[in-house]
Amino acid sequence: MPQMAPISWLSLFIVFSIVLLIFSSMNYYNFTVTPPSTHVKQIHQTPMNWKW
Numbered sequence: 001m002p003q004m005a006p007i008s009w010l011s012l013f014i015v016f017s018i019v020l021l022i023f024s025s026m027n028y029y030n031f032t033v034t035p036p037s038t039h040v041k042q043i044h045q046t047p048m049n050w051k052w
Helices: 006-029
Strands: none
16 A cells, blocks of 8 residues: 655645635635715614503
């Protein structure tokens, strides 16, 4: 049964680590920024009268 050389395991580890870092950074920086709205929202409050 042939075995892989340690340098190939190291190169595979480095390649997959770099791919993981690139993929994670792309996911982290890939978002859309929504500007804050200029109008103020009115909060609708319903009065609750508890009848005990």
